[in-house]
Structure formats: C-alpha cells, structure tokens
Amino acid sequence: MAKLTIPAEEWMYPGHAACPGCGAALSMRLLLKGLGPRTIASIPACCWTVIATPYPTTALGVNVMDNPIEATGASISGLRAAADALGMKDVTVVGFAGDGGTVDIGLQALSGMLERRTDAIYVMYDNEAYMNTGVQRSGATPEGAWTTTTPVFKQTHGKTEPKKDIMAIVLAHMPAYAATLNPSFPEDFVGKVEKAKTIHGARFFHVYAPCPPGWRYSSEQTIHMGRLATDSGVFPLYEVEDGRYRITRNVARLRPVEEYLKAQGRFDALDAAEVATIQERVQAGWERLKERARAAAPPAPTPPPMAVAAP
C-alpha cells in the first residue's frame, strides 16, 4: 500500500472564493498542509485577497494579515521581528504574493528581506499576469502570451519580451533555501515545504499557479497543465540549498513545448517559428539547470528521491 506523505489536516477551508481550477488555491492548500497551524501569513493585494473571502469570514485556519501590493517582503520582516521580540519561537512567518506583486512592484521589498537574511518564507505564486485585475501582463508573463495589455493583432503576437527570471534574482541574494513548486506534484510540493520549515533564514518558493480564465483553458485541465509545464521543461522542479542545485523531478526526455503551448488559448497566435524559438529557449534553460545540478552533485551518485521518467 502506498504511504501517504501529505498531511490529512486541512488549513484551507471549503467556501473559498477562487475560480474553479485555480492553481493559486491548490498551492495555498498544499503550502499550509506543509506549514501547519502556527503559520502567520502576510498577503498583498492579489487574487488571494479575494480568495480568502471578505470580512467577517476567512477561508484560512491560520493568522492572515493583509499588506499593500509592494510590501510583502517588509511585512514578513515585521512579523518575524515581532515574533522574535515577543518570544514566539514556534511560528512560521510566510508571505504569499502573486507574480506582479513580486517580480514587479514588490521586488525591492523582497530584495531587502532576502538581503537581511530574514527568517521567513516568501512564496510567489506565479499565474504569469495580473490576474486579479483582469489579465494584464506582468514581468512574469512569458514571451508570446496574450494578455489584455499585450493584445493579439496582425502585427503583434502577445508579449514580446521573455519572462523575468525570478529564481536567478532570488539566488543572487544567496538565500538559505529556494525551490520551485508545482501543485500537480503534491508530494514534491509538500515535501519541500516541510523541509523549508525546518531551515532558518530567508527561504523562497516559486510556485507554478495555472489560471484557467487568464490562460484560456478549461478549468478541469489545471493538473494536466502543471504536468505538461514540468515535463516539457517550461517549469522544472528543483531546489537550491546553500547554492547547491538539485533537480527534484528528472525528466529523461522532455515533451515538446508545443504540447504545452497548444493546450492554452493565450498562445493561439504563435506561428511555427515562434514556437521553435520558445522550444530552443526552454531546452537551453533545462540544459543549464542540469549542468548546475551536476556541478552541485555530491561525488557518490545518490539519485534524488522524486526521480521519475516522463510518461
């Protein structure tokens, strides 16, 4: 019989206000399973402001504090400082921010929090655009994606610039721990969260959070979308601890990126040449990651626990 590694306890309750198939809602549910009830979360203006439900209700069984969109890094710094000053040793302070609130307007506060080695976890759930305001492009929107501010016309095929590499930015700050998470791989997700909980210092998660209305796919396809993203190399799963890279889902042969792009309406306008360019970039990124993981690997070959071949 399979051993269940994901805690059964729920800290996110039914009745939340997320859209059906929301990757950000799944991510919060899994995150809190890993962190437990003595979590103090700070949430900026983002989809989760609404998902958590309006006053006087709350969809979360933990402490939640709202903060303005650009200030999550500072808010968790303040919560940590107060917890330390008041002698609360067993609490986990976590920021849960969207991609716009992190890679764009919140980058300064995140950088400050990381540089100060703040003993807190910063989670960026990445739905790759300003979804709460109705799908406007962010620095995390991928090249070629339609958004309401990168519209598709004869001469324009969505966003013209590549996605900002938040993991590279975060890793330049030498955090204690950083990893990517994908709710389509819940054991990997919760395992990394539980690990991060035991580490002190600044920790960061880049979470893949598919958005059915914003990405233009049917809501029952979210888990499928996440699997395609990781197994095509668009969103590899890995962790970086003290600068050492480890791929947590090794994919023997990547699936074509085209499968991933074709599954979402936001990439409809891309032509074959553009798809080929994206495929090249994804392949290069995957090779770079494998190279880093090889460089960091210990001398004795110890296969990562989550290693599986692509179906």
Place this chain on the structure above:
Amino acid sequence: MPQKVISGNQAQSYAALLADVQVISAYPITPQTTIVEKLADFVASGELKAQFIKVESEHSALQVCVSASALGARTYTATSSQGLLLMHELMHWASGLRAPIVMGVVNRAVAPPWNIGADHTDTIAQRDTGWVQFYAESNQEVLDTVLQAFRLAEDPAVRLPVMVNEDAFYLSHTYEPVDIPEHAQVERFLPARDARAVLIPGKAMRVGSFTGPDHYVEFRYELAKATAAVLPTLRNVEEDYERITGRSHGGPIATYRAEGADAVLLTMGTASTTARRVVDELRAEGKKVGLAKLRLFRPFPVAECRAVARSVGRLGVVDRSYTFGTGGPAAEEVRAALYDAPDRPSVTSFLAGVGGRDITPKMVRRMFRTLLEGPPTETVWQDLEVETEVTVHG
C-alpha cells in the same frame, strides 16, 4: 532625574529607549538620521532589547512597524520629508489597522528644489491619514511628547498611530538641557502594551481583510470614534505624566498671555519660542498681545481653539507650509473651527519660515503690527524676496 544636554533627535531616541520599544525600523534621511543612529547604539550595546530592522526604504520601514504592531509589539520609526511622503500609503494602513505606532518626524522641506530646512509641508500632507499629530517646541517637549504618544496611541479607546514632529535643525540638531525621567518612572506611566486586538498564532484570524460598502462604512466610523477619543484621553495622559514627572506642556493648545489680548498669534513648533519673547517685549511696550501654541494638529482641538479665540481681538495664524489653492493649513483649520463660534475674531494667515528660513523676532513684530493695525487679510507671505504680496479679503 538626570539632566543631559541632548539634541531634539536624541530626545526622540531616549524616549524610545525609555518606552522599551520592541521593534524599530527605519531608513536614513537627513535630518532624521541621528535619531536612529542613537537607537542603533542602544540596541547594539544591549541597553535596549529591541529588534532593529534596517530596511531598504521608508515604505518598508513603516510596513515593518505595521506588521510588527499587528502581532502586538511596541514599535517606533522616524523619518523626514521625502521619506514621509514615500510612507503615505502605509500611513493609511497604520491607522486603518489601528496600529499604535509612534513615529518621530523631523519636519523638512519637500523637493524640488532640494532643501533640508524646517518646513511643515511633509507632515501637513499626511493630515488626512488618520494619524495623531503633535508639534514640539523644545527638546524637552519632544522627549515628553514621545512618551505621552505611546500611552495615547495604545489606549484602548484610541489605538491609533501618533507622530511627534520637530523642526529640522532648530530642534533636531540643537542641543539643550533635557530632564530624562528614570526608567521606573516611565514604567509607572507607560505599562507594557495591552495585548488585546492583535494576531494570536494558531487561530483563524485576519487583520485587514476586504469588504464592500456593507462593512466599510462601519470601519471608517470606528476610526472616527477613535479619533474623537484622542482629546479626552490626552487630558488623562498629560495629568498622569505631570503627576509622575512634574511637567506639563499645556494641553493641545498652550496659551501665553493670550487672555483678553488685542492680538494673538497661533504658532506651531519652534516659532513659538521666538513669538513668546516678542510677546514679552510688546507687553513691556504696553501692547496687549499674546501667544497660542498649537501642540496637537490632528485631531484639531476645535473646542480649545474656540476657548482661546473667545476673548481675543484679532487672531493671526503662523504656518510653516502652504496648502496650494487654500492657504495656510493651520489658518484654514482655525477658520473652520471658529465659523460656528458666537464670538469669533478675524483670522489672518501668515506664511513664515518656509524651507528653513528663520522666523525672526523682527518678523514676529511685523506680524503683530499687521494684526493690530492692518485690515483683516487672507494670506501674508512673510519676508518674500520677490515681492511683498498682500491679498485682501473681499
């Protein structure tokens, strides 16, 4: 009670030390910086057991205080000018979340052009953010008011953030003898922060949240009620402080020889000291003049303002900032406060000391002369190099 010769900025630091603040967060800006330098020394030496979060911007500084306050910590920050303007968004968060933060502000001019002199534009621009605002005249008053600010801010009827403002350089970098209370005295006056209305880890709680019109109005109303509780609470706070330290700074408006005067000047901050000397000189010359020092600008002490105005022939209001489109901000407040008063004097608005220009005794004499001899006027810019402009009412 030890006496030390310290700057206004150090008076802020000593007050924060005596208040046993638990979380400090700040970003450097002239002329505030020496406040937090001193606090950094206190924390590094172990004299003050506090977390000092050295952030990357003033916006983050105030966010750190807001979040730390939400978990129950006593918090302090300090800033000036551009830094305060950058905090503006968080100013609303602090009052809206009912975070009893105390902030020292060294009043400094706002760019452009760059200017680090004394000017109240920075704090006046925050008057609608729901913060309590004090303006101090001396380093002693800075120290005493910061301690009073913590008691006021944390009072269960109030629970609002409070700023204690001091004029750049006239106080911030000027050294005066200051009586520093003993820690035990302050402990009697300011007990540890009331732990109610804060996050409790392990519980399903949310501070902030979002609402539609169904609850938002009530949140605003609660904020208005808390603001209305400031003046009665301040009376108790000042009485307790006087009982313990023997010092009082005279309530929200402190008057000097104002009762029955033909002309009274209302001042904020350090202009009061100069004006008080001129009052004595003019009184010696047989002129019936007086002074009203406005200590509390937000909430505006309407009843106290009317009480001062009742026996006064003419009132002049000295502003160290200008509200474009209306005029001197304190003058506007005074006019609004007196509109429904039965016996109201005429109110003349004087713009003086903007951008760090000295408010001299000569200038104060001229203002009194305008009050005693001239027609009621809307706004008089003092000491203007370009031209002397007098706009006449009606």
